[in-house]
Amino acid sequence: MQVDNDAFSAGDSMPTSFGKQDASVNVEAQIERCRRKIVDERKQAAVKAPASDDEKDSDDDDSDSDEEEDDEFPVSHELAIKTHERAVTSITLDPSGTRLITGSTDCTLKLHDLSAMTPTTIRAFKTVDPFVTKASQTSETHAIHQVIFSPHSGNQLLVITATAQARLFSRDGEMQKEFKKGDMYLRDKHNTSGHTAEITSAAWHPTNRDRFVTAGHDSTVRIWDVNNSFQQKQVIVHKSRAAGSAGMTRMTAIAWGPSSEGNGTIIVSAAFDGSLVMWGGEGPYHRPLGEIREAHAKDTWTSGIDISADGRLVITRGGDDTIKLWDTRKFKAPINTAAHPSTSSQYPTSNIKFAPNGQSVVTGSESGHLHILNPATLRPELVTPVTPGSPLIVVNWHPKLNQIFTGSANGQTTILFNPTMSSNGALMILSKAPKKRHLDDDPNFTTFMDPAGMAGDAITPGGLPGVTAGSYSARHPTIGLTASGKSRDPRRPHKPEQTPFAMSTPSERHVRENIAFSSMRDEDPREALLKYATKPGEEKVFTGAWDKTQPTTMFKDYDSDEEEREVKRAKH
Structure with a gap:
């Protein structure tokens, strides 16, 4: 049997996909509807400007190169997720790129499953309040500063709120541990078992899955072990040398990355007094490897900091409207400095990140534009609007998906991608058929669409897997209820109201997990003594x-x- 090699190489005899196919789904049309009208505003401005004859000839010669530049970054298409009511302050994805979690100033976490979404169900499947758990329910609400998936596995989620305690969650939004708070009345911060003031930033160890570091307002950097929530493993007290600070200052941002030698790690932190400090990640911590006192202007909030994959470069975004590039091998003066308007005064979690390949730097702006910079010159290679008129706060470039996730002040999360360069993520969503609604379905219990046409939250009679009663009522407090507040479904059991006494009383699980030697409370004293009888x-x-x-x-x-x-x- 002879095989036509030309036809085989062209793909005429090979199927484009496997499994049961839905002929009614036009994937290319769904992807085309997500194409962005404006990719690079610099090119739009160049087209509007009058050009001479020589420039016209050069434009014709460079037309092919411009088309290639459009495909250099995954920004040709976009998909918007509108779930938060306030500004999105943090975005994180697990290493596989299937679970997306966002944090906001509305004090909630939104969990998204990218593999389960469809074009008409682009929404979060679960809403989590870090202060409302099964063990204890409180009326506290604090803004979310940072949410970070462990880079080693997608099972651990570090949540930093506007408190002195870090929290560890599972990928399904269940709180596993709450790390201890220190004694604020102790002057020597080395003797406290945790932060005594608000935590501002955190970072995971590059290779050790059990270690992470936090920085706070108490002028300390603390290294923690996930297996011990009662006391940090190491305390680093940053002594400020600024006049009038009394040796104390607020730590604003921190990053933990590999060292340039390749045999260790480094910790780089920025402070409110304008200094930038670098320590060895494995110690000793009594003296920093390098310190720059006036890295940024004094009393300005340096919100963004990142370390390159090879550990040679450090990028910072300061509150003095500058972006600076530093060399860890000559940690004295910046290599390059570029002007960039800061949003840290209003949004302290505005970040800046290296691209996964290290050949670009990505950050947002006050005007809602995404800026992709050249790391050598810090000049913009691409400036594209994402949420015009609303500041772009956080960015995250996932290495496996090759898609850029952005969070804005209007509560919108945007996924930027390119069909030829990206994989899964938004493309997986657009490759599915829109979810159909049956004629007998009650609209109160199926897909809910907001007036803007963006998919909102869905309610099902039995509830989605992992959705707690607290998140159910928080998202849709009136759907499916009568005027008196009772459920319309007679099969649904009545939920008793929680009294203030029950809210302030810790449960047995909370006492067992957070109070040391609490198991001795239930032991009979006589039996405890008889254990030592001969x-x-x-x-x-x-x-x-x-x-x-x-x-x-x-x-x-x-x-x-x-x-x-x-x-x-x-x-x-």
């Missing part, structure tokens, strides 16, 4: 000397009980 035939270790030194008791003997009672009456 058995017949064993030598007494602790009380053996009493057998020889203990005096013999002598009591008077009576012939009868009546005689004994008469003697007692006589004494009285």
Whole structure:
């Protein structure tokens, strides 16, 4: 049997996809609807400007190169997710790129499953309040500063809120540990078991999955072990040398990355006094490897910091409207400096990141534009609008998906991608058929669409897997309820109201996991002492000397009980 090699290489005899196909789905049309109208504003401005004859000739020659530049970055298409009510302050994805979690100033976490979304169900499948758990429910609400998936596995999620305690969650939004808070009345910060003021930033160890570092307002950097939530493993106190600071300053951002030698790690942190400090990731910590006192202007918030994959470069975005590039091998002066308007005064978590290949730097701007810079010159290679008029706060370039995720002040999360360069993620969503609604379905319990046409949250009679009752009522407090607040479904059990006493009373699980030696509270004191009693035939270790030194008791003997009672009456 002869095979036509030309036809085989062209793909005429090979299927484009496998499994059951839906002929009604036009994937190319769905992807084309996500194409962005404006990719690079610099080219739009160049087209509007009048050009001379020589420039026209050069434009014709460079037309092919411009088309190639458009495909250099995955920004040709976009997909928007509108779930938060306020500004998105943090975005993280697991290493596989299937689980997306966003944090916001509305004090909630939104969990998105990119593999389960469809074009009409682009929404979060779960909403989590870090302060409302099964163990304890409180009325506290704090903004989310940072949410970070462990780079080693997608099972650990580090959540930093506007408090002095870091929290560890599972990928499904269940809180696993709450790390201890230190004693704010102790002057020496080395003696406290945790942060005594608000934590501002955190970072995972590049190779050790059990280590992470936090920086806070108490002028300390603390290294933690995920297996010990009662005390940090190491405390680094940053002594500020700025006048009038009394040796204390707020730490604003921190990063943990590989060293340039390739045999260790480095920790780089920025402070409110304008300094930039670098320590060895494995110690010793009593003296930094390098310190730059005036890296940025004093009393400005350096919100973004990142270390390149080879550990040679450090990029910072300061509150003094500058972006600076540093060399860790000559940690004294910046290599390059570029002007860039800062949004850290209003949004302290505005970040800056190296691209996965290290050949670009990506960050947002106050005007809602995405800036992709050249790391050597810090000049913009691409400037494209994402949410015009609304500041772009956080960016995240996933290496496996090759897609850029952005969070804006209007609560929108945007996925930028390119069909030829990217894989999975947004492309997986657009490759599915829109979810159809049955005629008998109650719209209160199926897909809910907001007036803007963006998919909102969905409610199902049984609830989605992993959705707690607290998140259900928080997202849709009135759907499926009568005017008096009772459920329309007679099969749904009545949920008793929680009294203030129950809200302030810790549960058994909370006490067992967060209070050391709490198991001894339920132990009988007599049984606890009898555990150390000697058995017949064993030598007494602790009380053996009493057998020889203990005096013999002598009591008077009576012939009868009546005689004994008469003697007692006589004494009285």
